[in-house]
Amino acid sequence: MSAVGDLIGRSNRLGADKRNTNFAGGNTSAKGTETDPVTGEPVELLWVKGSGGDLGTLTESGLAVLRLDRMRAMAGTYPGLDAEDAMVERFDYCLHGRGGAAPSIDTAMHGLVDASHVDHLHPDSGIALATAADGPALTKECFGDRVVWVDWRRPGFQLGLDIAAIKSANPQAIGCILGGHGITAWGDTSEACEANSLEIIRGCEAFIAERGKADPFGARVAEPLAAEARAERAAALAPVIRGLASTDHRQVGHYTDDPVVLDFLASARMPELAALGTSCPDHFLRTKVRPLVLDLPPTASIEATVQRLQELHAAYREDYAAYYERYAEPGSPAMRGADPAIVLVPGVGMFSFGADKQTARVAGEFYVNAINVMRGAEALSRYAPIDESEKFRIEYWDLEEAKLKRRPKPKPLAGRIAFVTGAAGGIGKATAERLAAEGACVVIADLDAEKAQAAAAEIGNADTAVGVACNVTDEAAVAAAINAAALAFGGVDLIVNNAGLSLSKPLLETTAADWDLQHDVMAKGSFLVSRESARLMIAQGMGGDIVYIASKNSVFAGPNNIAYSATKADQAHQVRLLAAELGGRGIRVNGINPDGVVRGSGIFASGWGAERAAVYGVEESELGKYYAGRTLLKKEVLPSSVADAVYALVGPDLGLTTGVHIPVDSGNPQGFLR
Incomplete structure (x- = not known):
């Protein structure tokens, strides 16, 4: 089980540093040989992070375990892009043993690539290159032939075939930049794979720092409010914004005035960049295609701000419904809701929303990732996220719908x-x-x-x-x-x-x-x-x-x-x-x-118990029993x-x-x- 131990350790180290990948983003894998308990013969296996897990907290139970021969045999029966969803369903027929996590859409990327260890990650610096308008040339300039560019393709079996072919054709390469998406690295050992992942990530960081321009977001046009005034205004606006964001479904909110957010909101180019939306699928699945942006200064009255937020929210819902209608097909899942997940308020901060607090907080964290990506791409070139039609294909993908349906039923007070x-x-x-x-x-x-x-x-x-x-x-x-x-x-x-x-x-x-x-x-x-x-x-x-x-x-x-x-x-x-x-x-x-609530009561413990016991002529230690004895049910409250x-x-x-x-x-x- 050394391969599994190495995989868990590598995953936890990579996931602990948010420069390497976002929460619940990316996946890692290892290949190895075990004895098949049925045949007694050696069997090659693939251990890969399952759907929905987080690298930083990954344990063995979060791995999907597949027979490598059966998974690779799927390449011979792959009918083409129209069958991507069916290919994911076939992973279940490759599973080895009982239990384990559900295989993710990225399983093919790990199983088909000819390397013992593979990492697929979403670092801000890597996505910055991946979303730059001239990403292929920048990748070549940054890494030479050590890292290869891969054009955008929706995650799935074909992307796994593409990366496998690119690795085979480029034996000198340690990994690739996936256009609009992230990075993938590989290695013959767990240590080599981790080192290669970090070389790509740190290489992107250094390249942006050395080659990028200093003010990619343009001039500062509006300074944030002072901290105390910022918190006061955020508290006043939070319930209004939450109510708007809960028009379709009750939401919990998260507020942040992180310096990264405030700097973005203060910049001249924020409105145009925010309108472009996020690019990495992990980002926009949680943040929606674009945020709602307030276009009033923080000096505007609360009344005027609330009225404008209501107007912008109505327009946002119309725009989102139009986006859905533009790309929805007869078999598309129904529109899940037209409210924003991210609301940007210049001078104040960002409000993010989700069905629970963690989902709301993580949505905000993902938008911070997106801001970092925009900054890096604009510093080097021009931010060019994937097409809106591609975002819709992923947001309303049947596989995403199936993932939502697998979530546990909400508890009765969820969202309260x-x-x-x-x-x-x-x-x-x-x-x-x-x-x-x-x-x-x-x-x-x-x-x-x-x-x-x-x-x-x-x-x-x-x-x-x-x-x-x-x-x-x-x-x-x-x-x-x-x-x-x-x-x-x-x-x-x-x-x-x-x-x-x-x-x-x-x-x-x-x-x-x-x-x-x-x-x-x-x-x-x-x-x-x-x-x-x-x-x-x-x-x-x-x-x-x-x-x-x-x-x-x-x-x-x-x-x-x-x-x-x-x-x-x-x-x-x-x-x-x-x-x-x-x-x-x-x-x-x-x-x-x-x-008669005596046990555990702060009131009774602070002297009230002794006083009431004296009134009723009983020992304080017997007061709960006394109260119970005078009731119809004879039970202590x-x-x-x-x-x-x-x-x-x-x-x-x-x-x-x-x-x-x-x-x-x-x-x-x-x-x-x-």
């Missing part, structure tokens, strides 16, 4: 963005965990920023959860936290007002400070969070959910609890008021009335019980429910709603 207050522990954390498990992106908001970030890290990486500081009693802090959600994921769809505390005291011992503290955190805090999130949801135009974690005490007159119970009653009525006010915007507002109720309200089954409170108290008649 949740903002949970008081979420570093207890009910809030359990709720955030449940929402994330159902597919939502989650913002963990808590007074303690470090705890919020730690809780987010336990849930997942930044594509799933982020932690932000939020003092819900402070208007500015709440606005900043909601803005952070907009910058992280593009907006907010689902609010859980959970932040709270409690002081158990009889009336005569309750101070004005006790009263104010509890009302500030829960009544005022819920109001501020609901107001700021509703402002954002209205800008998105996608509806939304607001859930209040109230309490049984909102309807039950318990002893020694005036301040807490009064503020919970305030929250309960906010639910009714906001449900009535926001329903016309498609925003549902509901409440949860928990009771846990933070996860409340989280389940939140999901029930915001999930797919109660879409027509608003203005209600759900008791989560194991059946407490004192809390019955009436």
Whole structure:
């Protein structure tokens, strides 16, 4: 298995450096001999990265394993270009053993080339040469006869035959530049193949640096806003743009003001270059053929900018529909959606979109790759991407459609963005965990920023959860936290007002400070969070959910609890008021009335448990059991019980429910709603 070990190591090293290839882009392979467990005879095998994998994180399970004799025998039965799709289906009849990844469209390139090891990569520098108008001459100038030019051809079996023939005719060559696409290198050993790949990539980089002109994008015509102003404007525009980009399908957003992006947006030639679109198939499959470009300066008013974005979006959709109609054939897949995946806002940055955060982020990364490609091609010559008709053939290729259909079914909350207050522990954390498990992106908001970030890290990486500081009693802090959600994921769809505390005291011992503290955190805090999130949801135009974690005490007159119970009653009525006010915007507002949530509760752990235990005359350690014993179901209520109720309200089954409170108290008649 040394061939496989060498292949995995080489792949991981190449994929770890984004100068070599983009995320999930390119593929690597190795050939070797093993004993066939059926015949006991030696059999030549091809191990090649399967469809959809990423080189940087590739493991053996991500490899497709094929019998080389059968794969090469396909060349004798290849009927021509019209049968490319059928040839990919035949790879399944060449597989060796059980399991493994699905063979990709590039498998032929690896199997047919007469070399033990082959790398196919998408480096920005290599694609710059591949998309330059005089790419063949530049390749010759850069590498002599050591690297050979291959004219653009859609990936497939014929391209594999072409590269195999070119290698055979050029024994001195270490690889080739694939017009409009990327590079391929080969070697007799894994070490030689990796060295040859890096020689091509670094050679392209050095050639561009030494020979290219310094200002390929032209003069700077608009400087970006200062960092703070840039973030503020991005947060204001993000929900508007996300709403537009979600016209056909709900999308999650990603924002970047990477210097590469800001430099491109500030240049005189940006509009014309952006209109040409991307070239490498890996790029435009994720970024669409071209971005939407705002043509107003960052000094324009938000109102004027929003209006112009709406106009440009309508025009973009018309243009995309016309593009589809120009090239679609009777058997083409249906148009998947006419919204942009990339939106460029001069002076502010780039907004990218996808079905989930990772897809949105990667789309943005691919457009950064495309900017680098444009810069390199323009520095050397003129950027000349592949024809629009070729882009359509790949974007609406049956094989791409089949790949989309193989994706797992989306989780119920996929594409939703949740903002949970008081979420570093207890009910809030359990709720955030449940929402994330159902597919939502989650913002963990808590007074303690470090705890919020730690809780987010336990849930997942930044594509799933982020932690932000939020003092819900402070208007500015709440606005900043909601803005952070907009910058992280593009907006907010689902609010859980959970932040709270409690002081158990009889009336005569309750101070004005006790009263104010509890009302500030829960009544005022819920109001501020609901107001700021509703402002954002209205800008998105996608509806939304607001859930209040109230309490049984909102309807039950318990002893020694005036301040807490009064503020919970305030929250309960906010639910009714906001449900009535926001329903016309498609925003549902509901409440949860928990009771007796002792285990894992931050409120109970901070002294409330001891106080309530004293009121009821039991040991604090027995309080959860005491609460369970007074219920109809005789079961203890846990933070996860409340989280389940939140999901029930915001999930797919109660879409027509608003203005209600759900008791989560194991059946407490004192809390019955009436």
